[in-house]
Every structure is written in structure tokens, then in C-alpha cells.
Amino acid sequence: MSAFATAQGADPHHESFDVVIVGAGISGIGSATMLREQHPNLSFLIIEALESYGGTWLIHKYPGARSDSDLFTFGYHFKPWTGKPIASRDQILQYLGEAIKEADLAPHIRYRQRVESADWSSADQCWTLQVSHQGDKARPIKAGFLWMCQGYYQHAQGYTPAWPGMERFKGEVIHPQQWPEAADMRDKRVVVIGSGATAATLIPALASDCRKVTMLQRTPTYFAAGRNADQLAEELRNLEIDPAWIHEIMRKKAVRDRAVLLRNANEAPDKLKHQLIEGVRACLPEGFDAERHFTPPYKPLQQRVAFVPEGDLFKAISDGKASMVTDHIECFDEQGIQLQSGERLDCDVVITATGFEMSVMGEIPFSVDGERVDFAATVGYRGILFTGVPNMAWVYGYGFYSWTLRVELIGNFVCRLLGHLQATGAKSVVPALRPEDSEMQLLPWVDTQTLNPGYLMRSLHRLPKRGDKPEWQHSQDYGYEKQMLPKVDFTDSIFSYHY
Structure with a gap:
């Protein structure tokens, strides 16, 4: 050739x-x-x-x-x-x-x-x-x-479902994939639609600026919280090991840890599900309804488990800066979103973190x-x-x-x-x-x-x-x-x- x-x-x-x-x-x-x-x-x-x-x-x-x-x-x-x-x-x-x-x-x-x-x-x-x-x-x-x-x-564009009445909404609708450089969320009431990694990333990033930010999901996602650090990597770096060696060791460790997670998902899905949900529950305020908001109806790893570094999503919820709603959208109207439960979410901005x-x-x-x-x-x-x-x-x-x-x-x-x-x-x-x-x-x-x-x-x-x-x-x-x-x-x- x-x-x-x-x-x-x-x-x-x-x-x-x-x-x-x-x-x-x-x-x-x-x-x-x-x-x-x-x-x-x-x-x-x-x-x-x-x-x-x-x-x-x-x-x-x-x-x-x-x-x-x-x-x-x-x-x-x-x-x-x-x-x-x-x-x-x-x-x-x-x-x-x-x-x-x-x-x-x-x-x-x-x-x-x-x-x-x-x-x-x-x-x-x-x-x-x-x-x-x-x-x-x-x-x-x-x-x-x-x-x-x-x-x-x-x-060119992300995936946004065609909900009834979207054209009536007087606020702003943004897909994260087309985030406007001039977007200003200060003192806004924001609803983030979605339950995956993008929504979980956006919520804590917006929480400190918005008047109110709500994560609206149809179906919960599995999450895992932890430090954005690895003890083994830190120890090897403290020992001044060659960075190339550390990288190779950590690669092998990450692959092994993922393989163990996959094996547990296949061999003991109920046990893994319990571990994931209890891990999230431990990051949330006492009495928070983790069963409703963080318990998916499917087996672990049928979709990706979203990692939450430093538990920042759960911290935003615990601090009262963010809230969770698990419901179905009935329709949009001029002021916000009407839910099938009869509840509604009035808002200024809707962010559709609904996929690709x-x-x-x-x-x-x-x-x-x-x-x-x-x-x-x-x-x-x-x-x-x-x-x-x-x-x-x-x-x-x-x-x-x-x-x-x-x-x-x-x-x-x-x-x-x-x-x-x-x-x-x-x-x-x-x-x-x-x-x-x-x-x-x-x-x-x-x-x-x-x-x-x-x-x-x-x-x-x-x-x-x-x-x-x-x-x-x-x-x-x-x-x-x-x-x-x-x-x-x-x-x-x-x-x-x-x-």
C-alpha cells in the first residue's frame, strides 16, 4: 500500500x-x-x-x-x-x-x-x-x-423529545450540546430534564448561581459517589515512581475494577443494586426518598453507572440548592411544565439533557x-x-x-x-x-x-x-x-x- x-x-x-x-x-x-x-x-x-x-x-x-x-x-x-x-x-x-x-x-x-x-x-x-x-x-x-x-x-444537534406544548413555553430551552456562550443562569428557575451523567454534572455546576434548579427525570439512573482521587496513584506518586509506570499500573487496576463490577452485575445483580442504592442513600439527607429518585427499574450496567466525583450532585441536594422530581411530562405551557402527577414546575429555563x-x-x-x-x-x-x-x-x-x-x-x-x-x-x-x-x-x-x-x-x-x-x-x-x-x-x- x-x-x-x-x-x-x-x-x-x-x-x-x-x-x-x-x-x-x-x-x-x-x-x-x-x-x-x-x-x-x-x-x-x-x-x-x-x-x-x-x-x-x-x-x-x-x-x-x-x-x-x-x-x-x-x-x-x-x-x-x-x-x-x-x-x-x-x-x-x-x-x-x-x-x-x-x-x-x-x-x-x-x-x-x-x-x-x-x-x-x-x-x-x-x-x-x-x-x-x-x-x-x-x-x-x-x-x-x-x-x-x-x-x-x-x-449538529442533540436529542430532544417533542413534548406537547413546547412552542408555548416563553422561557429558554437549551440542549447541553448547543450551550450558548452568553447563557446566564443567575437568579433563574432552571429545570434540567434528564437523569444521566450530563444532568448529574450540570446540576451541581448550576446550583450556586440559580435561584432554583430541579432535576426532572422520567426514570432514575444508577450512580456511584466517591473521591476524585485514587489512593494507589497518590501513594505511587509520593514514592516518585516513573509516571509511565504509574499510568500502566493504574490502567490495569481500572480495567480490573471494571471487570469485577461487570461480573457482579451479571452474577449478583440484586446485591450490586443494593450496594449502589445504599451508597447513594448515605450521601443524602435523612428521610430523602432514594427509593423513588435513585432506584432504576432495570439491572445495573444495562446502562452506564454514572460516577459522581466528590458526591457533588448529592451535596447540592443535601444543601437545599437542588431538588429531584421523578415524574412524566404531560405538557409544556407558557410558564413551565405540567406533570402527569398533577404537579407542575414553573421555570425560566429548561435544559434538555436527554441524550444524543x-x-x-x-x-x-x-x-x-x-x-x-x-x-x-x-x-x-x-x-x-x-x-x-x-x-x-x-x-x-x-x-x-x-x-x-x-x-x-x-x-x-x-x-x-x-x-x-x-x-x-x-x-x-x-x-x-x-x-x-x-x-x-x-x-x-x-x-x-x-x-x-x-x-x-x-x-x-x-x-x-x-x-x-x-x-x-x-x-x-x-x-x-x-x-x-x-x-x-x-x-x-x-x-x-x-x-
């Missing part, structure tokens, strides 16, 4: 790269760093639609925005994290900026560039991307391999030899490659572990695959169902009995299928994939090559 522009006979009037990475967020920066380290001979370009790097962390400007995963595993293996486990938006952006500088990626990133379409040519054995810059006429860029690192949700709209392959129209690709009609190989779509990998992380852990597993997988293509002289690769797969049952992208966040459920019909065999599934088990992915044999008949 090296010297793609020459080897593939590309048009000299079109820019050509061995690899094009779409997205300059946590996935794109990590993938590009690994590509540069493992294949310094390959040319590459990173295309980013936003005005700068960071993806989620550039978009999310709402008060208190922070990670919901520890930075030992959300950070990269090649760049030690030296701060507190849970990091703020600004700290994460600084970390990513340093990663770009250290890997000298800046010359390879083009901002405000949007991929309008991607077409694979079997005759030319390459992708042609139509790329626009700030609305200008799109121009073609050729790519030997396409690495989709654009994330899992649409940046999922982005499937960046919402880019794909085609192969002029035929549109319907990804819902494809089958995913390990959730990375897709039947009928040559030389394209998608980075989609874990629901139960930090996203970056899978970014790096896929990064090594793709780099090994690129090495195999170069070593064998193959121009392209695509996974294909084998004869023994002909009767294989095709299932939704994930098992919705174990993982069912709203954004995923709303877009399940648009996602690739999985099979009933491990190689045709996107595993949510990091321990399994860490052992298995490095052992994938690229000479297996599941991979079809063109020379």
Missing part, C-alpha cells in the same frame, strides 16, 4: 493518501499516533469537520463538563495521565493538544473540512472522498484506506462502484470491518469500558492489517461471509438485553448486523478482545483480498 499515489495510478490533479482518518477527536488522534509509529512510510491525512481538535470535548461547553470515565483508561497508553482520575473538559483538551504536538500530527490535520461522500472504485482500488471546506464546492481526495474515527453521535442522536459512519453517504451502501444490510467483522465495504474500518468503543481502550485495540488491529496488505502486495481487503456462515442468524448490532442506551436504541435499525459467532460480533468484553484481536490471522478465509 505504500506510495499509493504511484502504485494505484492516481490522478496527479487529485490529492492522494495511503490512509485518510475521519475525525480529530480522541479516536482520530490516537489512531493517527499509532499509524505514524507503526507505519512511518504511509502517507495520511486527518479530516475534521469542526474548527479544532477534540470532538466531544470541543462541542461540550456546558458548565461542569467532565469525563465520565477515568483518565487512566480514557487517556492513551502512550501518554501518561498525571492528574485526578476524572478530568474537566479543559484538562482533556489540553491533554489532546499535547498528544497532537508530541506526535507532530498538526501538519496532517485539516479543520473545517467535511466529507460529503465516499465512493470505492474496484477498478482503481481506492476511495474517492468528496470533501468540502466551510460550504465551498467539494473537491476529491483519494484514499487507499479509510479509517472512520468520527465518534458515535451527531455534533447517533452518527452512523459520520452520516456520510457511502457507495461501492456507484451502488449506495446500506450499512444496516452489512455484517460487522468484530465490529470493525464490514461485508461489501473494502478497505474501511470503523472505530466504535465500549459501552462498559472507556472508549479509548477499544480505540487502541482497533488501532493495533488496523496497523497489523495494513502491514499484511503491504507484505502480500494486496491492494484491498473486505470481510466476507463463508459457506459455513450461510445459515448464520443475523442479529442487531448489540445485545439490547445487556446494553440499551437511548441513542443506540433509536438508531439500531440503521446499524450493521451481527452474527451468532464471535468473529461476527462487536464484543463488549475488553479482556476477551485484548487477548483475541492481536491473534487474528489475516490469512483466514473470512478475509477476501484483491491483488
Whole structure:
């Protein structure tokens, strides 16, 4: 694959790269760093639609925005994290900026560039991307391999349900994903609709400024409170251990702790549920109705357990600066929200922390030899490659572990695959169902009995299928994939090559 522009006979009037990475967020920066380290001979370009790097962390400007995963595993293996486990938006952006500088990626990133379409040519054995810059006429860029690192949700807008009467409300409605820079919550009555990590972050961040802030939820979420610190990390730092060693040790500890939590959720869900709820109850005032407001109807980890650093959400409730309401919305009116219970919430501002709209392959129209690709009609190989779509990998992380852990597993997988293509002289690769797969049952992208966040459920019909065999599934088990992915044999008949 090296010297793609020459080897593939590309048009000299079109820019050509061995690899094009779409997205300059946590996935794109990590993938590009690994590509540069493992294949310094390959040319590459990173295309980013936003005005700068960071993806989620550039978009999310709402008060208190922070990670919901520890930075030992959300950070990269090649760049030690030296701060507190849970990091703020600004700290994460600084970390990513340093990663770009250290890997000298800046010359390879083009901002405000949007991929309008991607077409694979079997005759030319390459992708042609139509790329626009700030609305200008799109121009073609050729790519030997396409690495989709654009994330899992649409940046343009978040998900807000269409409640009756919203148009009548005279106050302001804000989705956290489009937080206005001029937003002023001082002395306002604010209702935050939602029960997840975003709502739990916003409430304590707003509580000191608002006249009143209320968290309105339809269904409770599991929470866990704790110090934003790790005793082991602190001790190792006090001993002046090499930060790279500390980072690796803490990564292993975080993965082990998550695996134990997952095992407990599977083997003793009622016991874990009790532990989580009692842990929250201990942070709340005596007599607070934790059964109503903090007891979900589903099993732990069917959706993420939201970590509350320093218990700041519960402190805001205990101090009387925030309140909880668990109810259903009947309708909006001019002054606020009417609830199905008959109660109402009068307010000046409504913040809809109600989730994301999922982005499937960046919402880019794909085609192969002029035929549109319907990804819902494809089958995913390990959730990375897709039947009928040559030389394209998608980075989609874990629901139960930090996203970056899978970014790096896929990064090594793709780099090994690129090495195999170069070593064998193959121009392209695509996974294909084998004869023994002909009767294989095709299932939704994930098992919705174990993982069912709203954004995923709303877009399940648009996602690739999985099979009933491990190689045709996107595993949510990091321990399994860490052992298995490095052992994938690229000479297996599941991979079809063109020379």
C-alpha cells in the first residue's frame, strides 16, 4: 500500500493518501499516533469537520463538563495521565493538544473540512472522498484506506423529545450540546430534564448561581459517589515512581475494577443494586426518598453507572440548592411544565439533557462502484470491518469500558492489517461471509438485553448486523478482545483480498 499515489495510478490533479482518518477527536488522534509509529512510510491525512481538535470535548461547553470515565483508561497508553482520575473538559483538551504536538500530527490535520461522500472504485482500488471546506464546492481526495474515527453521535444537534406544548413555553430551552456562550443562569428557575451523567454534572455546576434548579427525570439512573482521587496513584506518586509506570499500573487496576463490577452485575445483580442504592442513600439527607429518585427499574450496567466525583450532585441536594422530581411530562405551557402527577414546575429555563442522536459512519453517504451502501444490510467483522465495504474500518468503543481502550485495540488491529496488505502486495481487503456462515442468524448490532442506551436504541435499525459467532460480533468484553484481536490471522478465509 505504500506510495499509493504511484502504485494505484492516481490522478496527479487529485490529492492522494495511503490512509485518510475521519475525525480529530480522541479516536482520530490516537489512531493517527499509532499509524505514524507503526507505519512511518504511509502517507495520511486527518479530516475534521469542526474548527479544532477534540470532538466531544470541543462541542461540550456546558458548565461542569467532565469525563465520565477515568483518565487512566480514557487517556492513551502512550501518554501518561498525571492528574485526578476524572478530568474537566479543559484538562482533556489540553491533554489532546499535547498528544497532537508530541506526535507532530498538526501538519496532517485539516479543520473545517467535511466529507460529503465516499465512493470505492474496484477498478482503481481506492476511495474517492468528496470533501468540502466551510460550504465551498467539494473537491476529491483519494484514499487507499479509510479509517472512520468520527465518534458515535451527531455534533449538529442533540436529542430532544417533542413534548406537547413546547412552542408555548416563553422561557429558554437549551440542549447541553448547543450551550450558548452568553447563557446566564443567575437568579433563574432552571429545570434540567434528564437523569444521566450530563444532568448529574450540570446540576451541581448550576446550583450556586440559580435561584432554583430541579432535576426532572422520567426514570432514575444508577450512580456511584466517591473521591476524585485514587489512593494507589497518590501513594505511587509520593514514592516518585516513573509516571509511565504509574499510568500502566493504574490502567490495569481500572480495567480490573471494571471487570469485577461487570461480573457482579451479571452474577449478583440484586446485591450490586443494593450496594449502589445504599451508597447513594448515605450521601443524602435523612428521610430523602432514594427509593423513588435513585432506584432504576432495570439491572445495573444495562446502562452506564454514572460516577459522581466528590458526591457533588448529592451535596447540592443535601444543601437545599437542588431538588429531584421523578415524574412524566404531560405538557409544556407558557410558564413551565405540567406533570402527569398533577404537579407542575414553573421555570425560566429548561435544559434538555436527554441524550444524543447517533452518527452512523459520520452520516456520510457511502457507495461501492456507484451502488449506495446500506450499512444496516452489512455484517460487522468484530465490529470493525464490514461485508461489501473494502478497505474501511470503523472505530466504535465500549459501552462498559472507556472508549479509548477499544480505540487502541482497533488501532493495533488496523496497523497489523495494513502491514499484511503491504507484505502480500494486496491492494484491498473486505470481510466476507463463508459457506459455513450461510445459515448464520443475523442479529442487531448489540445485545439490547445487556446494553440499551437511548441513542443506540433509536438508531439500531440503521446499524450493521451481527452474527451468532464471535468473529461476527462487536464484543463488549475488553479482556476477551485484548487477548483475541492481536491473534487474528489475516490469512483466514473470512478475509477476501484483491491483488
